[in-house]
Amino acid sequence: MFITAICLSGTVLSAQETSLRLTAPARVISKKAPAKADSTGMAIPDDSPSVDVATTKPKSLVDIQHDSLAASHKIIYIDGKPLSNNTQQHLDSIRTLIDNFYYDQFRHFQDPAAPYFLFMSKDASLAMGIGGCVRMRGWYEWGGVVPINGFSPYFIPMTPSPARMKRFGTTPSGSTLFFRVIGRNKTLGNYQLYIEANFNGYQGVDFHLKKAYATINNWTIGYASSTFSDPSALPPTVDASGPNNKISPTSVLVRWMKPIAKLWTVAASLETPSTQPALTDSVTEKVDDWLPDAAAFIQYEWGRSEHVRLAGILRTLPYRDLVAGRNHNILGWGLQLSTVLHPAPAWTIYANVCGGKGYESLGGDLQMGNYDLIARPGHEGELYAPAAMGFNVAAQYNFRPNLFASVTYSQTRFMPKHDVASSEYKFGQYVAANVFWNLTPRIQVGAEFNIGMRQNFDGAHRWARRVGAMAQFSF
DSSP states (O other), X not given: OOOOOBOTTOOBOOHHHHOOOOOSOTTEEESSOOOEEOXXXXXXXXXXXXXXXXXXXXXXXXXXXXXXHHTOOEEEESSOOOTTTTSHHHHHHHHHHHHHHHOOTTOOTTSOOOOSEEEEOTTSSEEEEEEEEEEEEEXXXXXXXOSSSSXXXXXXXXXXXXXXXXXXXXXXXXXXXXXXXXXXXXTTEEEEEEEEEEEOSGGGTSEEEEEEEEEETTEEEEEEXXXXXXXXXXXXXXXXXXXXXXXXXXXXXXXXXXEOSSSEEEEEEEXXXXXXXXXXXXXXXXXXXXXXXXXXXXEEEEEXXXXXXXXXXXXXXXXXXXXXXXXXXXXXXXXXXXXXXXEETTEEEEEEEEEEESOGGGBSGGGGSOOSBEEOTTSTTOEEOOEEEEEEEEEEEEEETTEEEEEEEEEEEEEOSSOOOTTSEEEEEEEEEEEEEEEETTEEEEEEEEEEEEEETTSOEEEEEEEEEEEEEEO
């Protein structure tokens, strides 16, 4: 498809001067035909299945689909046509910048794709894009309604109202707009600016800031995904909530992240805390958070979309004991081991396990309540950090690069040291089975069946079921 592009100077360029077919990242090469030329005379590697140069493994079908998306861009030069836009060096520079739109240690399946129209400097040292997606979800549930748009076992009603046994719902929540600038500078080195906002605020339609950060070389500052999270290791779901052990906090942070060897990466950050203690009126009181959370990870990555990561976080959980008239600072911590891998080109495995004390507000079912600190029975005014753990395992099979199915099982357990109310949440189970089809690189539809269970400490439990569908259009 050809377009007519207009430079910022107002000069009209021909379609042949501005339409580029972009290929996969430079480190991926084809096994088959050598480069050929498109109608602009620019060399283009063949689109056939290829291998990863770093590992010589056959590319997974997930990576092949990624490459087709990375190729669906139109470039508008903002400072004039490049003099040598058909050289391999120029193509490699473009491929590197385009791949940076997609390669992100904290990219989730539901995150928007890179924008279709990209503004780029003629030396390919700066790229700017404004993009997003229109996402519509619909679902039907029966046997007791989960009273939120997402499917979370925590909210399964134990004694559902006869008036709320079935529900049909729809939402545009999750539709996104974002702005990203990526560039290289002789003084600053590599840098990136990113702002993303979703229509998922009040009643699921208000504009809501999701991310806003700047990255310069190894440093990131701003409102971004926590270093304790690993979104790329979470499985694909139609449901917006996802696995009920999902660790997905976003906070204002300062992060240092650096490759330390060919296949190893380390990161450390200080992050703005947001603790959620369970307080009792006249006995305990909330104290302002006064120390940042400290998070870190170490990761081994043996393929473009394969890695294993060990992450941890330390937190200070303050509260005031009104009985004794003093403040306390309890230490909270969490650990997460996560991975995503391709045991065969058509298969993708996602897995994670997490646990700790006082980390409950960072994601999953337990962030829905106040579980970072809870009361110690028999000791008025005293709180402690209870333990919790969760895990998730999922398998995805690609019938074709643009058609795949997956099955996910997740569980979260609340494990307090002392007795709690019998009606308190003890553990939840989450199951999702789905199929996704990319009609084009930028149009995706999906369907899913969810089943979940909540069990309380008194043994009472209840199941919920949902079928859902999604249509997403990226631009």
